[in-house]
Amino acid sequence: MKNSYEIRGDTTAIFIESKKYGILETLISTSDLEKAKEIEGWWHVIWDNCVKNFYVRGNKRNSGGSWRKVRLHRWIMGVNDSKVQVDHILQDTLDNCRWALRVVTPSQNSQNRGFPSNNTSGQRGVYWNGRLNKWEARIDVNTKTKYLGYFRNKEDAINARKSAERLYWI
Numbered sequence: 367m368k369n370s371y372e373i374r375g376d377t378t379a380i381f382i383e384s385k386k387y388g389i390l391e392t393l394i395s396t397s398d399l400e401k402a403k404e405i406e407g408w409w410h411v412i413w414d415n416c417v418k419n420f421y422v423r424g425n426k427r428n429s430g431g432s433w434r435k436v437r438l439h440r441w442i443m444g445v446n447d448s449k450v451q452v453d454h455i456l457q458d459t460l461d462n463c464r465w466a467l468r469v470v471t472p473s474q475n476s477q478n479r480g481f482p483s484n485n486t487s488g489q490r491g492v493y494w495n496g497r498l499n500k501w502e503a504r505i506d507v508n509t510k511t512k513y514l515g516y517f518r519n520k521e522d523a524i525n526a527r528k529s530a531e532r533l534y535w536i
Contacts, residue, residue, distance in 0.1 A: 367403040367424075377463060378402075382411050382422065392422045395464040398442050409438060411460075419459040438462045443469055451475040472509050473535070487520055491527040505530040 371380045378399050379391040390411055394402055402409070405424035412423050422438035439452045439462045453470045454461065486494050487501065495502045495516060501523035503514035514530055517523040 367405050368408045371399070373399070380409055380422075382409055384411055387411060387413075387420075390420065390460065392438060392460045392462055393466075394438070394442060394462045398464060401442060402438070405436070405441075414459070417459060421459050422462065439467055443467055445469060473507055487524070489520075489524045489527060491530075492520065492523045503527045503530070505534060507534045 367380070369380050369382060371378055373396055376396055378394050378396045380394060380402065382390045382392060384390060392409070392411075405426055407425050409422050409424045411420040413419075414421055423435055424438065424441070425433045426436050426441075427433055439454065439459070440446075442462055442464060443452050445452055449472075451470055451472055451474075453468050453475045454466060455468055456466050458466070491503060491505050491514075493502050493504075494500075498516055500516040500518060501520050502516050503523040503526040505512050505514060505527060512530070512534075514526045515523075517526065
């Protein structure tokens, strides 16, 4: 790893210089510093429009000599399987401390996402459908959206969503 860093007790800050975004820092557990140093080049940031935040990425040479891109949070947690995800528990993608990460299924990861900017109900998975003039409830289960129905009042849509969360997520 060519980035400079600062050890702050149990946490280490890795400094990432970007021409476009300036100097950013990502946090890792100090116990994972040696793993982060296994990246031969620089850790750098990439903007992700989906989550509206940065991810930290580096390049790792494969045994055959070719390069592959690795994301810091997946590298720290040792996750290579594309069917498994690493959730930033606090929704801060620059906090890559082991205690702020967890290995999850895609369905579990979707439970920890923030509200979309077009959400008008204040409840995740409940939206106003202006075409029908009704509230719509839906939930994502195993990367598929299940539509729960259209409702005249918001409370019924919220109740349908909460029932579906208990059914599919718990």
